[in-house]
Amino acid sequence: MYGKFKEMLAEELAQMRENGTYKTERVIRSKQDREIKVGGKKYLNFCSNNYLGLAGTKFVEKSSEKAVKKWGYGLASVRFICGTQTIHKELEKAVADYVGMEDAITYSSCFMANVGLFQTFFTDQDAIISDELNHASIIDAVRLAKSERHVFKHMDMADLEEKLKATKEKRLRVIATDGVYSMDGDIAPLDKICDLADKYDALVMVDDAHANGVMGKKGGGTPQHFGVENRVDFLTGTFGKALGGAGGAFTAGKKEIVEYLRNRSRTYLFSNALDTAVTGTSLDVIKYLKKHPEHREKLWENTNLFRKLMKEKGFRVPDAQHPITPIMLGDEKKAVEMAAALFKEGIYVIGFAFPVVPKGKARIRVQVSAAHTTKDIKTAVEKFAKVGKQFGVIN
Numbered sequence: 001m002y003g004k005f006k007e008m009l010a011e012e013l014a015q016m017r018e019n020g021t022y023k024t025e026r027v028i029r030s031k032q033d034r035e036i037k038v039g040g041k042k043y044l045n046f047c048s049n050n051y052l053g054l055a056g057t058k059f060v061e062k063s064s065e066k067a068v069k070k071w072g073y074g075l076a077s078v079r080f081i082c083g084t085q086t087i088h089k090e091l092e093k094a095v096a097d098y099v100g101m102e103d104a105i106t107y108s109s110c111f112m113a114n115v116g117l118f119q120t121f122f123t124d125q126d127a128i129i130s131d132e133l134n135h136a137s138i139i140d141a142v143r144l145a146k147s148e149r150h151v152f153k154h155m156d157m158a159d160l161e162e163k164l165k166a167t168k169e170k171r172l173r174v175i176a177t178d179g180v181y182s183m184d185g186d187i188a189p190l191d192k193i194c195d196l197a198d199k200y201d202a203l204v205m206v207d208d209a210h211a212n213g214v215m216g217k218k219g220g221g222t223p224q225h226f227g228v229e230n231r232v233d234f235l236t237g238t239f240g241k242a243l244g245g246a247g248g249a250f251t252a253g254k255k256e257i258v259e260y261l262r263n264r265s266r267t268y269l270f271s272n273a274l275d276t277a278v279t280g281t282s283l284d285v286i287k288y289l290k291k292h293p294e295h296r297e298k299l300w301e302n303t304n305l306f307r308k309l310m311k312e313k314g315f316r317v318p319d320a321q322h323p324i325t326p327i328m329l330g331d332e333k334k335a336v337e338m339a340a341a342l343f344k345e346g347i348y349v350i351g352f353a354f355p356v357v358p359k360g361k362a363r364i365r366v367q368v369s370a371a372h373t374t375k376d377i378k379t380a381v382e383k384f385a386k387v388g389k390q391f392g393v394i395n
């Protein structure tokens with residue numbers, strides 16, 4: 001059989017190469033940091049989710065070593081058999097407190113937190129109302145629930161209201177949204193979403209992966225940014241982005257919700273306990289960030305500086321409020337070729353084109369980090385200006 005299957009795969013892979021959707025993985029020969037090594041050369045890194053700059057620090061390295069020394073390498077068990085250590089309980093408490101919710105439960109990844117959420121609570125009597133640009137993990141998670149699915153136009157409150165009206169007969173309705181969207185860095189209007197949820201008696205689920213440690217007065221995330229921590233029912237998040245960068249994740253919410261998840265969520269019950277290194281380090285990271293707001297302050301200083309300087313150079317930068325900064329180019333080919341030209345200049349950024357973003361909305365996505373120095377930001381802007389002129393994007 002394999003011969004025929006192999007041919008099929010080869011054909012499709014060739015197709016991907018032809019239409020530009022084939023993904024080549026760049027091999028990094030250094031730690032994750034403001035500067036990384038690819039091949040023999042160093043590049044300023046503007047495409048990681050290392051927003052607070054913690055991933056490359058001695059702090060997380062030491063913390064994970066300490067955790068492994070004290071708690072061993074791993075548990076070889078799910079949580080409810082013999083896989084819950086003191087640090088798991090401490091981490092869950094710390095996370096809940098950090099995001100302003102009653103309780104939290106850990107998962108191996110935010111993908112698994114999402115997959116373990118909808119199918120646990122929602123049945124064929126319910127409806128899930130999801131933003132059209134939600135992360136792939138939400139889309140797949142929603143598919144696993146047997147509920148009716150409704151998709152509303154991206155951040156369109158009028159359309160969301162229509163969908164809420166159309167599902168009045170359902171037992172439960174839940175609105176699902178990313179806190180921050182990865183392609184534009186735009187922020188879901190959680191205040192308005194919660195108002196609609198109240199008006200129509202719906203629940204609210206937020207995936208805050210890009211916002212953990214970044215958004216909100218104290219880094220607590222998008223609900224904190226809007227002051228709606230009490231009105232969001234389910235909050236999923238990750239330790240794999242700003243909060244250390246290795247992996248691991250959580251769902252936070254009201255205590256009955258978390259208690260129910262511990263008893264019924266399949267990706268929690270039937271998957272290993274979070275490993276000791278990630279558990280111990282995530283706990284240290286949260287404690288550390290409470291006392292060290294300077295990482296978030298530097299992140300915002302860098303973000304604002306980068307956005308300001310790029311606009312001054314004449315680039316089109318949407319007015320979103322997140323370190324994710326799309327440089328809008330429109331033309332598909334230009335986005336990809338310009339990113340390649342910037343790479344030659346020592347700046348590592350990614351060009352996104354259709355089908356990852358809508359047709360005509362190709363862009364280079366820049367992700368600013370607290371790890372960047374002011375000089376890094378200025379260097380990146382200068383290189384963008386140089387390449388932008390070559391490509392006729394700016395004058």
Ligand SMILES: *Cc1c(COP(=O)(O)O)cnc(C)c1O
Pocket residue numbers: 108109110111112135137178182207208209210237238239240247248249
């Ligand atoms: C990155 C991301 C995830 C996946 O997080 P992992 O912990 O790496 O699985 C889920 N949701 C959103 C919105 C993300 O941006």
